[in-house]
Amino acid sequence: MRWLKQSLFSKLLIGMLLATVVPFSLSNIIAYQTTSSSMKEQVIELNYNAMEIISNNLKIYIHDLNLLLGSFYVDPQLMSYLRSEQTSPLQKLYIYNKVNAMYISRSEFNAVKYISNLKKQAFTSSDVGNSELENLLQDYDKIQGESMQYSVKHLGNKEVLLMQKNLIDYPRSTILGTLNMYVGLREIDKLIYSQLSTDDAYFLLIKDEQQLLYSSNEDTAGLSHIQGKLLGSRGFFEGELERREGVFIYVHNEYNDFPFTLVKFVPNAVIYSSAHKTINRSLLIQFIAIAFVVVLAMILSYFIILPVRRLIRNIARVEKGHFDIPKGKKRTDEMGLLEDRFYGMTRNLDDYMNREHRYRLELTTAQLKMLQAQINPHFLYNTMQSIGTIAMKHGAYEISDKISELGSILRYSMDFQTEIVMLEMELKHIEDYMSLQQGRFKSKLSYTMSIPPEARYLEVPKMLLQPLIENSIVHGIERGRGYGFIHLDVALEIKESEHLLCIQVIDDGKGITLETIEAIRQDYVEDKLHYGKNGIGLINVLQRLRLFYGPGFTWEVTSVPFEATIISLHIRMVMIPSD
Incomplete structure (x- = not known):
């Protein structure tokens, strides 16, 4: 019996033979015929x-x-x-973005249209060119x-x-x-197709009418009689239906002010086909088969289910970042070998992730400092101070x-010594940067900032906003x-x-093309960084935030050329309660 102990396949094979051969052999001896009427009732139920x-x-979907x-x-x-009767470009953009976000949130939407009573205009997001x-x-x-009001309309x-x-x-x-x-x-x-057989037909009717x-079915002619x-x-x-005799089964239901009726047509051929398939099955054999399955499941659970559950628990611990996996009892079959390999893999993965995490942090810090330290800072400070003094003397304030x-x-x-700063410092840095840019672009560039006061004192990684x-x-x-x-825009919950x-x-x-956005997502998944004369790019900022916050950081990019390109960073900061 050693071969049985060391082979999981042998256990499954013997078990399946016992669970199938014995019941079906008995079913060939003890069988009785069920009536067509009972099968019809069963099919209907x-x-x-x-x-x-x-x-x-359908109610959940509605x-x-x-x-x-x-x-x-x-x-x-x-x-x-929406309450404002005035319509500024920013308001139009905000309302349109909300309508567009609702439209793209569901793939089955053909269009979303908001008609404003106060502004006397409509905001529409839909498929174009149709x-x-x-x-x-x-x-x-x-x-x-x-x-809510519901009605049926026709698109072609x-x-x-x-x-x-x-x-x-x-x-x-x-x-x-x-x-x-x-x-x-x-x-x-999709909801109905999961329950649809080849010869069946489903119809959905709404409202009291x-x-x-x-x-x-593509052909809906002749349904008025039902x-x-x-x-x-x-x-x-x-x-x-379509020259086929059968049974129409219907169920009425309602969600708030949305009554609907689901109708299914089952041909007689399907009903009697089910009856023929079960004609030789016996209730006694079904009970015997169930008893065998229960007993066999209890036996197999000791050999298979328990170690599988233990392995699932260990996998869940690894997913949460806990790599201290206790070793189970030594087994000589395939499941024992799998547990041993999994244990060794988690230890190796723990060592690798620790090394990789330290390497990423060191590499990111080195890249930031390398991009910053291109010139002698003391020479620059002294030179700019001298130029500023000369400008003041000549009245060039x-x-x-x-x-x-x-x-x-x-x-x-x-400032190479500081890695984490308050958001207030980042905002001051952006104000200085945008002041220089506005001096360059004059009236062609405008900018605004919206920040709640309580968010200004949160700590974030340095050089977070300027690259964006x-x-x-x-x-x-x-x-x-x-x-x-x-x-x-900065929001804090x-x-x-x-x-x-x-x-x-x-x-x-x-704006940003869909191909570029997809390339950024791919680089983010593959942990790629970008280098070059343009400084720290978007993907580098995303990778830095992932290193700092792990799964607590998510991002998204949406772009409508010359209307709104939005880069969104979502950071979940776990607060440690003070004693």
């Missing part, structure tokens, strides 16, 4: 359960879409813009009240679900505008101020139209055990 699952999933419609209320800046879609955007209903020969909701300026009853979402049926098709929203038979919360009736700002920038960037601002100027504005604006810091750099320059 199984379809009821499957359709209830689909209905519940609920998720409703949450998207309510996302406008949780953005106080957006609500203030004449049928342009006609669809004009097809909507004027609604009253604050409840396809149905589209239109969801409409008025935005109410609570606690007042003023209607700020109407939000329209034109939802394609891709996700609904039983409007046809979805059909798994609408008058959909009585009660659920049921079934005999019928014919603006030149003196610019030299003072340049000196401040050099002192900050060449410099990228916006050099690659966005200077290589674009030669003029534009830059906005630096304070919780008991952590701070959530969000930094966004926004410009209306040339």
Whole structure:
């Protein structure tokens, strides 16, 4: 029996033979025939359960879409813009970005349109170049009240679900505008397709008028005769579809003000086919098979499930960064060999990650200092002080101020002893840097900053913001139209055990192509760094932040050329409570 102890494959093979050969051998002896009527009831009951699952999933899906419609209320800046009757370019950009963010958040959306009652204009985000879609955007209903309204619209020969909701300026009853979402049926098709067999057909009808929203069949002719038979919360009736006799099974459901009916057609051939497949099975054999499976599972769990669970727990510990994995009992089969190899791998991985982490920190620090220390700082300070004094003597006060700002920038960037600074110092550095850039671009460059006071005293890695601002100027504005604006936005969410810091750099320059964004993501995944005459690039900043904050740091880049290019940094800072 040594071969059985040392081979997991042998255990599985013997177990499967016992679990299959014995029950099926007995089933050939003890079998009885089930009636067609009982199989029909069973098929109907199984379809009821499957359709209830689909209905519940549809309710969850509609609920998720409703949450998207309510996302406008949780953005106080957006609500203030929506209440304003004036329309500035920044307000237009902010509202459009919100509509566009909602549009791109779901792949099945054909369009999202917000119609402002106060501004008397619409903000639309949709697929471009589609004449049928342009006609669809004009097809909507004027609604009253604050409840969600649903209707079926047509995009060519396809149905589209239109969801409409008025935005109410609570606690007042003023209607700020109407939000329209034109939802394609891709996700609904996925929910239903998982339960769809080859010969079955599904139909989804909405509202009390039983409007046809979805059909798994391209030919929907002849469905009008079933609408008058959909009585009660659920049921079934005999019928014919495409010259095939069968059973229509339906389930009514409702989500808030969205009643819908799910109908499934099952041909008689499918029902009787199931009956033929189970004709020789016996309940007694099923009980015997279940008993064998239970006993066999209890035996196999000792040999397989317990070490697998132990291995899963160890993997979870490694995922959390704990590499001190205790060794299990020595085993001689494949599972024991796997545990030994896993234990050795975690020890090697721990040593490698420690070395790699130290190497990355040292390499990043060395690169920063190498890029900063290109000239003698003392020589520069003395020279600029002399030039500033000469400028003051000749009454060139603006030149003196610019030299003072340049000196401040050099002192900050060449302070090699400081790696972590308060965000306030980074902002002062940016103000000096932007003052010099505005002296260069004059009125062609404008910038604004939005920072909550409590965020100014958070500690962040040095030289975090300047590379992002410099990228916006050099690659966005200077290589674009030669003029534009830059906005630096800092947001802070304070919780008991952590701070959530969000930094966004926004410009209306040339933008970043999708290929470039994908290349940045790929370099980030592969831990690549960029070098060269342009200083510390975007990917270098991202890699530095990942080294400092680990999984607590995330980022994203979105770009609409000459409208808004947004680089967002999200930093989760774990706060250590003071004694």
